[in-house]
Each structure stands twice: as structure tokens, then as C-alpha cells.
Amino acid sequence: MKDQYSLLAPFYNRLTKLVFGEDLTLAKRHFVENIEGRKVLIIGGGDGLAYQSFQNHLSGEYWEISRAMLQKAEVNLEESGLSFHLGFFQAEKEFDEVWLHFVLDTMLDEEIESLLREIRKSLKPQGTIHLADFFSPQNFFQRIKQGSMIGFFRIAANHKRKNLPDYEAILENQNWVKMAEKDFLEGWVKAQKWSLK
Numbered sequence: 001m002k003d004q005y006s007l008l009a010p011f012y013n014r015l016t017k018l019v020f021g022e023d024l025t026l027a028k029r030h031f032v033e034n035i036e037g038r039k040v041l042i043i044g045g046g047d048g049l050a051y052q053s054f055q056n057h058l059s060g061e062y063w064e065i066s067r068a069m070l071q072k073a074e075v076n077l078e079e080s081g082l083s084f085h086l087g088f089f090q091a092e093k094e095f096d097e098v099w100l101h102f103v104l105d106t107m108l109d110e111e112i113e114s115l116l117r118e119i120r121k122s123l124k125p126q127g128t129i130h131l132a133d134f135f136s137p138q139n140f141f142q143r144i145k146q147g148s149m150i151g152f153f154r155i156a157a158n159h160k161r162k163n164l165p166d167y168e169a170i171l172e173n174q175n176w177v178k179m180a181e182k183d184f185l186e187g188w189v190k191a192q193k194w195s196l197k
């Protein structure tokens with residue numbers, strides 16, 4: 001499998017901080033609470049830096065399809081109780097929560113649907129999905145930024161999408177219910193928590 005993030009991995013974190021400041025990190029951390037003793041599944045976590053400050057409380061699994069990102073995460077989160085896996089997530093164990101942070105926007109609708117079916121097999125009955133991602137831009141400048149970002153990632157990381165997924169429609173179709181939501185950047189970025197009906 002070709003590593004689409006091998007070129008970006010060394011400076012991905014600095015780049016997102018330069019463009020968005022701390023907002024994306026805050027969105028990723030927003031629903032992180034009482035994780036001690038909970039099994040967390042992180043899919044597409046990138047270099048893992050957003051989770052470094054509380055890594056001692058983290059246990060579960062970390063799945064990445066980019067070897068370069070995974071190697072960074074292994075170093076950045078070496079004091080965590082996570083096990084690290086290269087490839088597409090396959091359900092084997094049970095988890096309390098699944099974190100999908102800025103990863104669904106890189107996937108086609110059918111990939112999201114199939115990932116959600118796999119996640120469902122491995123989530124405890126009261127388990128939750130924690131989503132953080134880009135939604136509709138709220139003003140002219142955000143629309144320009146979003147268009148440039150999509151173009152940049154199509155070239156630099158071979159992203160297939162030309163738009164954003166309708167996360168809510170896809171989740172609701174698979175019987176997920178939104179429990180909580182927090183807006184960042186005026187609602188362009190949202191952190192959401194979902195559970196099964």
C-alpha cells in the first residue's frame with residue numbers, strides 16, 4: 001500500500017497549526033473525559049501529537065494506513081497503553097469509544113459506510129463515536145480556505161474527494177444518534193459524540 005502521507009508527515013502538525021492555530025487540537029480533545037480504564041480505538045490519528053499530553057491515560061488501539069504517520073505516533077505516544085497497527089481497521093476486540101478525527105473527510109462515502117460497519121462490530125453496546133471534522137464553511141474566507149485545502153490534499157496526499165461527506169446523513173442511515181456537539185471556527189469545524197439507537 002502506497003503511503004500517501006509520507007511527504008506530509010514530517011510537517012503536517014506545524015502546517016495545520018500555522019493555518020488553524022489550536023482549534024483543530026481543541027476539537028479533537030473536546031470530548032476526552034474520564035478515559036482512564038476505557039478502551040479507545042483511534043483510527044487515522046496521524047502523528048498523535050494532539051493526544052500526547054494525556055497519553056498516560058490512554059489505552060486501546062491506534063490504526064493508521066500511513067507508515068510515516070504511524071511511526072511518528074509510536075514515538076509521540078510511547079508512554080500510552082495503545083497498541084499500534086498499520087493498515088485498515090479490522091474488528092477483533094471491543095472498545096468503549098472510537099475517535100475519528102479529521103479522517104472521514106479523506107474518504108469516499110462508501111469507504112465511510114464500510115468503516116462504520118466494521119466499527120459497529122467492535123463497539124460495546126453503550127459505546128460512542130467521537131467525530132471531529134470540517135463541516136460547511138461559514139463565510140467567504142472559509143470557503144476559499146476549504147477549496148484550497150481540498151485542492152492541496154488532492155495533490156499532496158492523493159485525496160479522492162472534491163467535497164465534504166455528509167457525515168450526519170451517513171451516520172443516521174446506520175442508526176447512529178447525535179448526543180452532543182461543539183462548534184469551533186464558527187461551526188466550520190465540529191466535535192460530535194454519537195451513540196447507537
Ligand SMILES: C[S@@+](CC[C@H](N)C(=O)[O-])C[C@H]1O[C@@H](n2cnc3c(N)ncnc32)[C@H](O)[C@@H]1O
Pocket residue numbers: 005043044045046047063064065066069087088089101102103106107
Ligand atoms: C487529514 S489526516 C489527519 C490526521 C490526524 N487525525 C489529525 O487530525 O492530525 C488523515 C489521516 O488519516 C489516515 N487515514 C486515512 N484513511 C484511513 C483509514 N481508512 N484507516 C486508518 N487511517 C486512515 C491518513 O493516513 C492520515 O494520517
